[in-house]
Amino acid sequence: MTFLMLGGLEVRNGEGRLIPIPRLKQRQLLVALLLKANTPASFEYLTDALWGEEPPASAEQNLKTYVHTLRRLLSPDAPRSAPIETQANTYLVTLGEEDLDLLAFREHIRRGRGTAQDHRAEAAHHHYQRALDLWRGDPFPNARGSRVLNDAAACLGEERLTALEEFSEIRIGLERYAEAVPDLRAAAGANPTRERLWGQLMLALHGAGDRAAALHAYERLAKAVMERTGLEPSPTLRDLHRRIISSTEVTRPVSPSGPERSAGTSVTAGNVPLPRQLPRDPGGFVGRAEELVRLRSLLSPWDGGLPHHVVAITGPPGAGKSALAIRAAHAVRDRFPDGQLYANLHGATPGLRPLEPLEVLGRFLRALGVAPQAVPTDVDEAAALWRSLLDGRNLLVVLDDAVDLPQVRPLLSVPEGNTVLVNSRRTFALVDDCVHVPIGRLRHVEATTMLAKLAGAERTGRDPEATAHLVELCGGLPLAVAVAGARLANRPRWEVADLVERLRDERRRLRELEAGDIAVRSSLGVSYDLLTGSADHLDREAARALRALGVLRVPDVTPHVVGALLDVPAEEAERALERLADGHLVEADGAGRYRLHDLVRLFASEQALHRETRKALDEMLNRALEFYISAVCLAAKILQHPRYPRWTSAGVTVDVTPLPLISPDGAHEWLEHERVALVAAASQAMAAAEERTARLGVALAFAFYWFLYYSGASSDLFLISRQTLETGRRLYDRDIKANAHNYVAIALEMNNRAAEAVPHLQRQLHLCRQLSDPHGEQKALGSLAVIYNYQERHEEVLRCAEEQLRVSKAIGHRSGEHYAMAYIGLAHHRLGRLDQALAVLNDALDKIRKDDEFRSYHEAIVLEKLGEVHVDRGDPASAKACYENALTCVRAAKANIAEPYLLLGLARASRLLGEIDEAADHLARSVAGAQAMGIKDLDRQLAEEQAALREARGAEAAPVRSGVMTP
Structure with missing residues (x-):
């Protein structure tokens, strides 16, 4: 269906035939819903639109009936398919710009303004022409009647007129004077004192060669202005x-300026009451104690000094900036004896355009006693008068809800003693x-208190x-807590747990x-x-970055990750992220990391x-995964972790330029910072339906598996390894399953x-032999040797290790041999x-030092085992040297x-060498490390060594329990 309201209300079906809406109330309901297209319309709003301030007692039931009837009119065969959705106590019409002429008009105007700012006049002309061509007359004259709809029609008329003025400036700039004259003549005639229109008409007429008509137009304007003002x-x-x-050059478009005033003439009236414009102090305000103290110290210094002249409260959507500003203003109102001015700038009010600086200045100047006819119509003149007064x-x-700095800049330069409190x-x-x-x-605690105040303390306490x-x-978002509290307050039979259950489902959380x-x-x-909707390319790129952040479900990101998502350089991604941070849509820290609030995500x-x-969306996610994989593999190479040959690739190839990691410290630091994100990204990818994405998730999990192992992240290791195995089964991929069995066993x-690990390794060994995969076979044998050693099955350790050596x-494969x-x-x-044992281990050590690209890792393994042999041979000095070298590795x-x-x-x-204090220090650090990593x-060994150390010292000490040594 197509809905038309820029003229008489019309609805047409897919074949272009008119769908009649016979009754006025049905037309009014439809217009009210269309005015809120893509935004939920509340019962209160629709009641005002249909009946005004005196709705009938049956308004709620009547409204439901009208909605039902309207659905049947729009879609007789399937009323539920009509584009009117019921959501809690609201109704929603979801339409695209191709479905509703008002949306199409606003989209073309947005594009026209953007291209005009980019100095692409012809493109701007095209968009404005298409926008204005959508108008067929006054908006919905066949559906008016209530104050809400009449005001909305007036506002739309003003939007059309503003668009025509902007279009006329473009036409005049392109020297299309004759084209501009008819529209301007009609609009100026309908608005006899609108100076911008009349100035444009004069320019167009003069440019078209009709100088006399241009002068006559001025005379008509002058007469109308004189009569009215x-x-x-x-x-x-x-x-x-x-x-x-x-006949001087006059092709410059006209901007209106203020009325002329004689020098020295006062523009203010006498006996003007002091302005007291603050809204009511928010009674339900909770928390923000620290912020209120800071605001009071700025607005009303404790030492009696002058207040700070500009204070800005900034924060994300829904953080409670307006409530905090009003509460703070009430707290210090006595400090400002000449009054308080307030304006809601509608920077974030759905359905309302932000106020222009001149509008705000006009309101404030009139509140300060300036006669309406003396208020300048030029921003600079008005700002100068503002400062003078x-x-x-x-x-x-108080400037509430500012959209950006340009909106409020003319009001900020105030003389000493005055303060502007702005929130944005x-x-x-x-x-x-x-x-x-x-x-x-x-x-x-603040959020809990707020919820209890709204929903009832007894209820939340239960x-x-x-x-x-x-x-x-x-x-912890105040708006979200307030909405949750309001929903509970409106549903006295609900328990808190009922709303929790509804919010658990992420797909419906924002709707709830x-x-x-x-x-x-x-x-x-x-x-x-x-x-x-911004004309600024960086703003639009920031919006694209926000959408991309909704694709990758990780706790935080860096510019490199977002660059991969967007397929742009990291520097460009960082500029977009900083713009989002400026708008408080992402949170930034000093380490170049950015995170989203859960609800923003x-x-x-x-x-x-x-939009995508x-x-x-799949390509975005895959690029991010490829970036992660390439960076992890580079970090592993730098750190001499065992590299991941072809059998760990999960059937995908990655050719992405990784991070510029150079040093081992830098590589390890990056891995530490990204650990949680890597686990989350791999888990998300493996759950994806798209096969390449799932395979990239497995490849990422395989790539950082050993880092998790080295870090002692046993819980992450177990969860991610189980998921790789499940993914391999889902993809029917025996290579993935074989490696996944190995990683599950290690976890x-x-x-x-x-004991549970052995069957997984036996399954891996069987699969690798089926696949003729000797790399995987020797890996399985090596892992079996490790597990059998923990079980003290030493003959089987020897058998598996000798078989691994043979393969x-x-x-x-040198690393496997060593x-x-x-x-x-x-x-x-x-x-x-x-x-x-000594002979084999010394031989292994010599070979590792001559030919092993992962020397540090394998040398440490052999040195540890040599140390144990030297201890049992009665050579603690050699053992100590082995352990010290292994620690370095x-x-x-x-x-x-x-x-x-x-x-x-x-x-x-050290104890065996008689170095008791040194031994105690090493033991304490061993206990602390084991406790930190959950080893x-x-x-048992720590307890035995503690007992031996006590005996060596001849002193009593507390025993070791569960990896914790107490003094």
Whole structure:
């Protein structure tokens, strides 16, 4: 269906036939819904639109009946398919610009303004022409009657007139004078005192060669202005008139300026009451104690000094900036004896355009006693008069909900003693001497108190766990908490847990956080729409970045990751992220990382699904995954972690330029910072339906698996390894399954479940032999040797390690050979063959130092086992040297998980050498490391060494329990 309202209301079906809407109330309902297209329309709003301030007692039932009837009129065969959706207590019509002429008009105007600012006049002309061609007459004359609809029609008429003026300036700039004259003549005739129109008409007529008509137009304007105001036209129009008379160059478009005033004439009336314009102090205000104290110190200094002249409260959508500003203003109102001025600038009010600076100045000047006819119509003149009137006064000016700095800049330069308190989603970094008071999420206790105040303390107290969960789901965002409280207050039979259950589903969470006209989604939507509708390329790129952030579900990102998502350089992505940070749609920290509030992430995901194709979304995610994989592999190479040959690629190739990582410290730091994001990205990808995405997720998990192992992240390791196995099964990929079985086994062993690990390794070994994969086979054998060692099955350790050595030699895999030799030596040691163990391990050490690209990792393994042999041979000095060298190796490889084991060996060797204090220090650090990484298999050995140390010292000490040594 197509809906037309820029003229008489019409609805046409897909074949272009008119769908009759016979009754006035049905037409009024439809217009009211169309005015709120894509925004939920509340019962209160629709009631006002249909009946005004005196609705009938049956209004609610009548409204439901009208909606039902309207659905049947629009879609007789399937009323439920009509584009009117019921959401809680609201109704929503979802339409695109091709479905509604009003949306198409506004979109063309937005594009026209953007191209005009880019100095593409012909393109701007095209968009304005298409926009104005959509008008067929006055808006919906067949559906008016209530104040709401009459006012809306008037506002649309003003939008059309403003668009015509902007279009006329473009036409005049293109010297299309004759084309401009008919539209301007008609519009000026209908608006006899609108100076901008008349000035444009004069220019067009003169440019078209009709000088006499241009002069006559001025005479008509002058007569109308004199009759209505007793004044002459503005100096700009009078100057244009003189230049037309003298045939001076007059092709410059006209901007209106203020009425002329005689020098020395006062523009203010006497006995003007002091302005007291602050809205009511918000009674339900909770929290923000620290911010209020800071605001009071700025607006009313404790030492009696002058207040700060500009204070800006900034924060994300829904953070409660307006409530905080009004509460702070009331708290200091006595400090400003000359009054308080207030204006809601509608920077984030759905459906309302932001106020222009001149409108705000006009309101304030009139409030200060300036006669309406004396208010300048030029911004600079009005700002100058504003400063003059404030000189010597003490006024507090509250500018609520500013869209950006240009909207308020003319009002900010106030004389000493006056203060402007402004709140905005944008940061006012360019304002001189402006103090910023940023606000974000409520503290948990504040949010809980707010919820209890709205929904009832008894109710929230009945289930404190559900209350805490509800606050968590709202993310501490005051708007979300307020909406949740309002929903509970309106539904007395609901328990807190009922709303929690509804909010658990991310797909409906934003829909549930709506109460009447107040909604988290629409609040975020205003900030987003300002970016998408901006003429600034960077704003539009920021909107695209926000959508991209909704694609990748990780806790935080860097510019490199966002650059990969958007397929742009990291520097360009960073500029877009900083613009989002300025608008408080992302949170930034000093380390170049950016994160989204959970509710903003859900909104971003919705916008991504709405604006991008499925293919584009998959490509975005895949680029980010490829970036992560390339960076992890580079970091692993720098750190000499075992590289991941072809059998760990999960069937995908990645050819992406990774991060500029150079040093081991830099590589390890990057991995540490990205660990949580890597796990989240791999998990998200493996759950995806698209096969390449799932395979990239597996490849990423395989790539950073050993980093998780080295870091001792056993829980992450177990979860991600299980998911790789499930994905391999889903994709019917035996290569993935084989490697996944290995990683599941290692994760089980780390979680002290070695017995469960053996079947996985046996399954891997079977699969690798089926696939003729010797690399995987030797890996499975090596891992089996490790598990059998934990089970003290030393003959089987020897058997598996010797078989691994054989397979590795056959394929020329040096690292596999050296790893196998380490466990052959260990098995001989455990079986009491110390000389054989020593010979094998020394041979392995020599080979590693000559030919092993992962020398640090494998050298540490062999040195640890050599240390144990030297201890049992009665050579603690050699053992200590081995442990010290091994520690150097694992620290170079950042293999943190090995340190507690080596420190324990070092403690034992030091004790045997009589270095008791040194031994105690090593043992304490071993205990601390084991406790930090949750290593339980050292408990017994740590307790034994503690007992031996006590005996050596001849002193009593507390025992070691569960990896914790107490004094």
